[in-house]
Amino acid sequence: MALQITGLKRVFKLKDKKVELTDPNENMSPEEVQKFYSAKHPELTNSTINGPKIVGNTAEYSFATTVGTKG
Numbered sequence: 001m002a003l004q005i006t007g008l009k010r011v012f013k014l015k016d017k018k019v020e021l022t023d024p025n026e027n028m029s030p031e032e033v034q035k036f037y038s039a040k041h042p043e044l045t046n047s048t049i050n051g052p053k054i055v056g057n058t059a060e061y062s063f064a065t066t067v068g069t070k071g
Contacts, residue, residue, distance in 0.1 A: 008059040010052070014041060015064045030061050 012021040038044040052059035
């Protein structure tokens, strides 16, 4: 019996909105995915990337928005 190697599916989540974003391209880094989705979700421009957290056959990354104070 031969071994079969399969990669983990990546999932990206917005923590505050509990929105799940699909992986646009498996060759993109998490930072590139963040930049890709920042046009639709502007809060990603000031967020941090957490993960990956392995859950079953998926690698979950989460974007946590950082709220700053002015002044």
